[in-house]
Amino acid sequence: SSSATRNAAIKHITVIGGGLMGSGIAQVAASTGHTVVLVDQAEDILKKSAKGIEDSLKRIAKKKFADKPEAGAAFIQKTMKNLTTSTDAASVVHSTDLVLEAIVENLQVKHELFKTLDKFAPEHTVFASNTSSLSITEIANSTTRQDRFGGLHFFNPVPLMKLVEVIQTPMTSQKTFDALLDFSKALGKYPVSCKDTPGFIVNRLLVPYMVEAIRLHERGHGSKEDIDLAMKLGAGYPMGPFELLDYVGLDTSKFIIDGK
Ligand code: 3HC
Numbered sequence: 001s002s003s004a005t006r007n008a009a010i011k012h013i014t015v016i017g018g019g020l021m022g023s024g025i026a027q028v029a030a031s032t033g034h035t036v037v038l039v040d041q042a043e044d045i046l047k048k049s050a051k052g053i054e055d056s057l058k059r060i061a062k063k064k065f066a067d068k069p070e071a072g073a074a075f076i077q078k079t080m081k082n083l084t085t086s087t088d089a090a091s092v093v094h095s096t097d098l099v100l101e102a103i104v105e106n107l108q109v110k111h112e113l114f115k116t117l118d119k120f121a122p123e124h125t126v127f128a129s130n131t132s133s134l135s136i137t138e139i140a141n142s143t144t145r146q147d148r149f150g151g152l153h154f155f156n157p158v159p160l161m162k163l164v165e166v167i168q169t170p171m172t173s174q175k176t177f178d179a180l181l182d183f184s185k186a187l188g189k190y191p192v193s194c195k196d197t198p199g200f201i202v203n204r205l206l207v208p209y210m211v212e213a214i215r216l217h218e219r220g221h222g223s224k225e226d227i228d229l230a231m232k233l234g235a236g237y238p239m240g241p242f243e244l245l246d247y248v249g250l251d252t253s254k255f256i257i258d259g260k
Helices: 020-031 043-064 071-081 087-094 105-122 136-140 174-184 204-218 224-235 241-246 249-258
Strands: 012-016 035-040 083-086 099-103 126-129 149-153 163-168 190-195
Touching: 012 020, 012 087, 020 035, 020 043, 020 071, 020 083, 035 043, 035 087, 043 071, 043 083, 083 087, 083 224, 087 105, 099 105, 105 126, 105 136, 126 136, 126 174, 136 149, 149 174, 163 174, 174 190, 204 224, 204 241, 204 249, 224 241, 241 249
Parallel strands: 012 035, 012 099, 035 083, 099 126, 126 149, 163 190
Antiparallel strands: 149 163
């Protein structure tokens, strides 16, 4: 049977974490017709998230509807209508099909979050983490739904980057995995499948490359500017390694390098 009949589609999603990744994921899900609740700890953070989403939508609308400004305005309005915010995750997950977490890269904090939400979310709800440096299996172990738990790893900037890594742990059921693949496609992304291994695919290859660029520079073998230019013009990368380190954030990069 087709995957559409195999799985009840993920329509209503809860995104935990209003930072760059969470906001980006919420934006893409809302713009592809999903009902989205974006959750963070404080109203002022959520206000900033909503502003970032609106700014990004404007940039997209300007390009996508270049000669149809009314259609662009309608696209932004429709997307924002699909999106609400909340500071209380436990009270909004009762009707959600997917809880997607994009909070701080701290196992303890993620454990506490999922342990709580496991009690409030319905049976069918799938849990997923956008972590780039922690084990999905270990995060899932804080819940009683390890079969309905997987990884959904997005890339910055989420509205533009077409890839999603879909991570299957030894406990993730095939039904859950298929639902996550279908959801990624419904977002207009291209999913790749990966086991629960440090760095998954992209960071496993990208992070050693960025670290090697730092070492090359530290040995005094090339300036940051020349290394960036070399990789842009010599390898066709959109950003050089130092530009990309700054873009990802040195804190996030360090988390991944230290990866457990
Ligand atoms: N929302 C909407 N539109 C955006 C946007 C956003 N957040 N960011 C950029 N854009 C738009 C711009 O408005 C611009 O539109 P235009 O063509 O109409 O002017 C267009 O995208 C191109 O942007 P720029 O001209 O500013 O710059 P670039 O051509 O360099 O493109 C880029 C920007 C897509 C970010 C490109 O530089 C790129 O692909 N960089 C590499 C990004 C990358 O490798 N990301 C992965 C990092 S690893 C990761 O995320 C994993 C995690 O675990 C750490």
